[in-house]
Amino acid sequence: xxxxNQNWLVRAWLFLGAMLSSSAWADTQLNLTKGVTAVSxxxxxxxxxxxxxxxxxxxxxxxxxxxxxxxxRKSKGAKAADFHESTxxxxxxxxxPIVILIAMAVPATSTLINMENNDNSDVTIQITGSQxxxxxxxxxxxxxxxxxxSTPREEYENQNGSFDGNGAQKGEDYLLEVDKPLVIPAxxxxxxLITSDDVIHSWWVPAFAVKQxxxxxxINEAWTNVDLPGTYRGQCAELCGKxxxxxxxxxxxxxxxxxxxxxxxxxxxTAKTAxxxxxxxxxxxxxxxxxxxxxTTYMAYCAACHQPxxxxxxxxxxxxxxxxxxxxxxxxxxxxxxxxxRAGTGMQGYGKQLSLKQIAAVVTxxxxxxxxxxxxxxxxSDVKAASEE
Numbered sequence: 275x276x277x278x279n280q281n282w283l284v285r286a287w288l289f290l291g292a293m294l295s296s297s298a299w300a301d302t303q304l305n306l307t308k309g310v311t312a313v314s315x316x317x318x319x320x321x322x323x324x325x326x327x328x329x330x331x332x333x334x335x336x337x338x339x340x341x342x343x344x345x346x347r348k349s350k351g352a353k354a355a356d357f358h359e360s361t362x363x364x365x366x367x368x369x370x371p372i373v374i375l376i377a378m379a380v381p382a383t384s385t386l387i388n389m390e391n392n393d394n395s396d397v398t399i400q401i402t403g404s405q406x407x408x409x410x411x412x413x414x415x416x417x418x419x420x421x422x423x424s425t426p427r428e429e430y431e432n433q434n435g436s437f438d439g440n441g442a443q444k445g446e447d448y449l450l451e452v453d454k455p456l457v458i459p460a461x462x463x464x465x466x467l468i469t470s471d472d473v474i475h476s477w478w479v480p481a482f483a484v485k486q487x488x489x490x491x492x493i494n495e496a497w498t499n500v501d502l503p504g505t506y507r508g509q510c511a512e513l514c515g516k517x518x519x520x521x522x523x524x525x526x527x528x529x530x531x532x533x534x535x536x537x538x539x540x541x542x543x544t545a546k547t548a549x550x551x552x553x554x555x556x557x558x559x560x561x562x563x564x565x566x567x568x569x570t571t572y573m574a575y576c577a578a579c580h581q582p583x584x585x586x587x588x589x590x591x592x593x594x595x596x597x598x599x600x601x602x603x604x605x606x607x608x609x610x611x612x613x614x615x616r617a618g619t620g621m622q623g624y625g626k627q628l629s630l631k632q633i634a635a636v637v638t639x640x641x642x643x644x645x646x647x648x649x650x651x652x653x654x655s656d657v658k659a660a661s662e663e
Contacts (some may be wrong), residue, residue, distance in 0.1 A: 303495035314483035316385045395465035403475030403488035406517035424453045450507045455524035459533035466496045500527045569637025584644040595644040609660040630654035632634040
């Protein structure tokens, strides 16, 4: 054997040894997880039942096939039976699969019916998919908010936007962390009304055995009842556009007492936000503060599409640098685009996501950054007036 072949053989054995080592498989999950709800455990049991049945069928079929090939081969003098048909065999190979299918269908049907039963829910939450974030609205509580990816941009791309692997160190929950998780109570039936305001998304939390499409113009239902408080993560499971991979789901399950305390905090926060909005209408911010807040807001909400440098990704996401909307266009039109979005495009409205102060700041920033230099300063009162026209 040549030296080159010997080296190749050594490398092959080393690779095989590494793949078969226990450390290589230590963190690998090959099977379905049980989850943390009764329904998810039923789904797991169905999965295992199907796996065992399929394994048994495989063992019997392939066992019979190999046994026949070994002990009834021509070299041993075996002669094939000479018959055209057998009523008994045909009845057996028809009846046995029917019995197997019924044995699998009965528990599966029961579980599917249970998964669709939204009766007697304790909490109802509307979930709306929006490129590329989730909006949660609690019925009868006057609480709603957006849940946005909180992984810093530096962790998945460099400051200059290149993808050469030299970005910041990835965190433990890389691309699976948000600024505001969905909060639900433990040991309570929570009903989800799932929809979308743009394209098809899919709300998927594996630990709950909940995976439901979010279709624009339609409402799909799901529910869960989680036994254990904790933090559970999921993702959008439907390819929904450029930032599909940056649309995580985080659900924080609290005890009933902690959930009630969280509701109280949210009501207080809503009241404070309303007071702050009113106060901002009579206050004016200088250019430096507007530009500082505007840059922060732009990088968090706008830079993914229009890019940090304002050059955009034409034609889907047009440039703001030297664009008519941010230079020669009227301030009111600019505010309306940011506040209400633009139908038929990827530009969504931020009227419910950002405060009046943030919208005023980001419009100011877009009209004065990257050499636009219009000198226009937009205040909260301008945004309020434009939104009411």
